[in-house]
Amino acid sequence: xxxxFVIGAGMTTFGPQxxxxxxxxARRAVWEALGGCCVAPLQFKRLPSVAFAGHAYQGPCFAxxxxxxxxxxxxxxxxxxxxxxxxxxxxxxxAAMIKAGEAEIAIALGAEKLTRPGGGFLPIVADDLESAxxxxxxxxxxxxxxxxxxxxxxxxxxxxRVAVKNRRNGALNxxxxxxxxxxxxxxxASPSIAEPLTRLSCCPVSDGAAAVILASExxxxxxxxxxxxELLASSLVSGERTPxxxxxxxxxxxxxxxxxxxxxxxLGPQDIDLCEMHDPxxxxxxxxxxxxxFCAAGEGGSYIERGLSAIGGGGVAVSPSGGxxxxxxxxxxxxxxxxxxxxxxxxxxxxxxxxxxxRIGLTHTVGGGVTxxxxxxxxxxxxxxxx
Amino acid sequence: MTAAQVxxxxxxxxxxxxxxxVGSRDSLTGQVFFPAExxxxxxxxxxxxxxxxxxxxGRLVAWTVISRGMPGxxxxxxxxxxxxxxGPGFIxxxxxxQGKTLVPxxxxxxxxxxxxxxxxxxxxxxxxFVPIED
Numbered sequence: 001x002x003x004x005f006v007i008g009a010g011m012t013t014f015g016p017q018x019x020x021x022x023x024x025x026a027r028r029a030v031w032e033a034l035g036g037c038c039v040a041p042l043q044f045k046r047l048p049s050v051a052f053a054g055h056a057y058q059g060p061c062f063a064x065x066x067x068x069x070x071x072x073x074x075x076x077x078x079x080x081x082x083x084x085x086x087x088x089x090x091x092x093x094x095a096a097m098i099k100a101g102e103a104e105i106a107i108a109l110g111a112e113k114l115t116r117p118g119g120g121f122l123p124i125v126a127d128d129l130e131s132a133x134x135x136x137x138x139x140x141x142x143x144x145x146x147x148x149x150x151x152x153x154x155x156x157x158x159x160x161r162v163a164v165k166n167r168r169n170g171a172l173n174x175x176x177x178x179x180x181x182x183x184x185x186x187x188x189a190s191p192s193i194a195e196p197l198t199r200l201s202c203c204p205v206s207d208g209a210a211a212v213i214l215a216s217e218x219x220x221x222x223x224x225x226x227x228x229x230e231l232l233a234s235s236l237v238s239g240e241r242t243p244x245x246x247x248x249x250x251x252x253x254x255x256x257x258x259x260x261x262x263x264x265x266x267l268g269p270q271d272i273d274l275c276e277m278h279d280p281x282x283x284x285x286x287x288x289x290x291x292x293x294f295c296a297a298g299e300g301g302s303y304i305e306r307g308l309s310a311i312g313g314g315g316v317a318v319s320p321s322g323g324x325x326x327x328x329x330x331x332x333x334x335x336x337x338x339x340x341x342x343x344x345x346x347x348x349x350x351x352x353x354x355x356x357x358x359r360i361g362l363t364h365t366v367g368g369g370v371t372x373x374x375x376x377x378x379x380x381x382x383x384x385x386x387x
Numbered sequence: 388m389t390a391a392q393v394x395x396x397x398x399x400x401x402x403x404x405x406x407x408x409v410g411s412r413d414s415l416t417g418q419v420f421f422p423a424e425x426x427x428x429x430x431x432x433x434x435x436x437x438x439x440x441x442x443x444x445g446r447l448v449a450w451t452v453i454s455r456g457m458p459g460x461x462x463x464x465x466x467x468x469x470x471x472x473x474g475p476g477f478i479x480x481x482x483x484x485q486g487k488t489l490v491p492x493x494x495x496x497x498x499x500x501x502x503x504x505x506x507x508x509x510x511x512x513x514x515x516f517v518p519i520e521d
Contacts, residue, residue, distance in 0.1 A: 129422055130478045132395055133502055133513060134456060139466045140478075142451035150449075150491060194451045194466075241428060243476030247449055247468045371422075371478075 001099040002216045004231040006383065007223075008037030009340035014208035014328035015177035016115040022058050025209040026066040026111035029333075033107070033211040033340075034070075039223060041070050043105065047219055050076045050103040054090030054110035055332030056083055066109065076103070084278070085236075085367030086110060087210065088335025088379035092234045094214050104219040108339070111209035112330035130245065130371040138202055138281065140246045140369055142194035145283035147249040149196070151298070154286060156196055158301035160187035162282040163200050165310055166319050170326020172353040177206045177328030187282075201282040206328025210337035227386040229346045232360075233265035234381040239374035246375050253378040254278075254291040254366060261380040262293075267360065269293030272382075274317040274345055274355045276338035276363045280324050284366075285309075289318070292364060292380075317355045320345065331367070335379060338363035342383040359385045388512055395502050395513035396422070401440055406499045408514050410475065412439035421475040443497030443514055445471040450481060450489050459503040459511075469495055469516050482515035494519040 010032025012025050034041065043049075051072070053063035063077040076097075082089040087110030094106035148154045164184055170176040182200055190200040220227055235257045242248065262268050269292060277292075279285040286300030294316045295303045308315025321327055321341040324334060342361045344350045361383045368376020388394070388402065399422060401407045410421035413435050418427065421441075426433040450467040453460075465481035481489075482498045495516040502513040 129396065129399075133466075133479045134453065134460050134464060135466060135478050136453065136457065139451050139453055143449035143466070143468055143478075146449045146451065192452070192454045194453050196451075243470070244448060244468050245476075245478060247478065 002101055004095045004098045005215050005217070005220060005227050005386065006212050006229040006231060006339065006343045007215045007220070007225055008033040008039065008213035009211070009343040010036065011175055011210040011337050011340050012208050013175045014206040014330060014333070017113070017207040018115065022111050022113040023062070023066045023069065025113070025207065026053070026109050026211070027069045029111070029209040029211040030066065030107060030109055031070060033213050037213055037225060039213060041072050043223065044072055044075055044107070047104045047222065048102065049105045050078070050094060050097045051107040051109070052078045052080055052090035052094040054080045054082070054086035054336060055112055056081055056086050058112060058332065062111070063109065067107070082377040083368030084280070084329065084331050085335060085365040085377040085379045086332040087337070088363065088365040088381065089236060089377060091212060091336055091339050091381065092236050092379060095231050095234060098214055098216050104216045106214040107211060108214060108336055109209065109211040110332035110334070110336035112332040113207040114205045114330055115207050128369070128371050131369065135369065137369060138194040138197055141281035141283055142197045143247045144249065144287065145196055147247065148283060148287060151249050152301065154301040156188060157184055158305055159201060159282040159286060160184045161304045162279065162285045163187045163325055165304065166279060166323040166325035169311060169320050169353055170322025172351070173322045173327065176322045176326045177204045178322070178326045197281055197283070203280045203324040203329040206330045208328060208330040208333045208337070210333045210340050212336060212339045212343060229343050230384050230386050232267070232382045232384045233261045234379070235260035235264065236377060236379045238377055239370070241372050242374050245372055246369055248374070250287055250297065251291045251366060251374065251378065253374050254288055254364065257378040257380040258292045258364070261382050265382045267382060271360050272316050272362050273358045274320055274361045276321060276341050276361070277318050277323060278365045279319055280329055282325070285318065285323070288364060292362065311353060311355055320350065320353045320355050335363065335365045338365065339381060346383060346385040391508065392510045392512050395511050400499055400514050402499060405442060406497050407440040408443040408497060410439050410441065410473070411436040419473040419475060421471065421473070421477060441473045443471065445469045445495055445516070447489065447491065447493045447495055447518060449491070459505060467495065467516055480515045481518060483517045487518050487520055489518055
């Protein structure tokens with residue numbers, strides 16, 4: 001299989017963008033990614049190339065409508081929907097084409113516009129029975145939290161510390177939706193959304209776009225670029241059928257996806273320096289510390305309490321970008337933005353939020369609430385600083 | 388149901404005393420599915436499922452209270468993860484839960500009640516679960 005390198009990354013600021021059309025958001029992210037690696041759009045006409053676009057709600061032919069804005073058409077383009085994991089799926093799909101030798105250079109982009117007047121939850125999926133009954137995403141995670149609290153004694157304060165850490169990281173990232181720090185007291189005192197989750201326990205509803213440029217080893221040579229960040233391994237799994245769907249005190253599909261990616265990379269959780277994690281709600285991050293092997297089952301609360309997941313905290317620095325909690329969660333853009341953060345972190349370009357000495361990083365997303373399935377998809381990618 | 392009410396799904400429940408929900412049962416294995424399936428997704432056999440009405444009783448596994456729901460939903464409302472005695476699990480709204488002390492494992496019984504209201508005022512009726520205090 002061909003090796004896959006990340007050679008460029010771009011991302012708009014996440015947050016409400018009422019005046020910018022979604023394809024224009026995506027164009028800006030792609031243009032930044034191309035500019036960063038000095039690859040002209042014309043190169044995509046000269047080399048075997050492909051584009052993958054991840055989004056959940058933005059309509060047909062998203063990649064085509066975006067890339068024609070920069071003069072790119074005629075190449076292979078795929079549009080990918082996997083709910084919150086749409087962006088990760090786009091990166092993994094684009095990388096697979098390079099691994100297989102079908103393409104030498106690829107654009108993986110993701111974008112979403114979710115904000116609307118009045119705010120509120122994401123729309124209910126009317127054809128899903130439990131959703132039609134009123135099961136919104138915060139309610140599913142709230143029940144996860146309740147089970148984790150019952151089984152392991154996890155506390156509200158421990159969950160609140162996730163928001164505190166990620167908002168602290170986010171205050172260092174100018175592209176975040178939220179740029180202000182919060183305290184444990186503020187998180188606990190904010191209005192209840194779905195007991196025990198409060199408003200500050202939830203990621204914001206955001207607009208935004210992100211893009212990464214991927215290349216094979218031979219494309220690097222042709223383009224005169226140095227190998228700097230490599231996608232070492234990736235995995236994408238779908239949820240198994242379970243009696244209670246997503247309501248569990250662990251994410252079995254995240255465990256499977258992580259094990260598969262670790263095995264493919266020849267690495268383990270002890271090798272990971274930083275992680276961009278799926279943290280739409282505070283409880284999710286605590287559970288995923290355990291699912292990804294950063295600590296044992298039931299020890300997620302202790303992991304955050306001891307400060308291990310902070311930047312420079314001594315464990316895996318989790319979501320130095322601010323995560324979904326601060327950055328925002330424009331579904332299709334989220335996984336691509338995680339890959340972009342890896343690109344910047346592993347090149348030492350992350351500024352005030354830089355994880356010192358970062359060599360290996362992991363991204364993780366979970367997407368989609370489906371009755372009787374744990375979830376729609378879980379994606380893990382492991383990136384390494386090229387030697 | 389009245390003229391101003393509609394079921395949330397066709398053939399999902401039976402209005403009777405006591406009410407019942409409609410799932411499917413495998414005639415070979417006895418497995419029960421709710422909502423109904425068109426083939427057995429566990430054994431991967433087609434043609435073994437039959438319509439199956441059951442009482443919808445079960446136990447409460449987890450719950451939460453949604454402070455402000457989607458348009459049309461009464462707020463606040465409670466959602467529960469239910470382990471149905473018949474075998475399947477289900478996430479649905481709780482009914483007549485206010486003022487009760489909810490605890491893991493408590494019994495629930497089925498009720499047919501308003502899930503939400505449409506913009507024109509039509510009530511959408513479906514299965515809900517009533518917590519039973521000891």
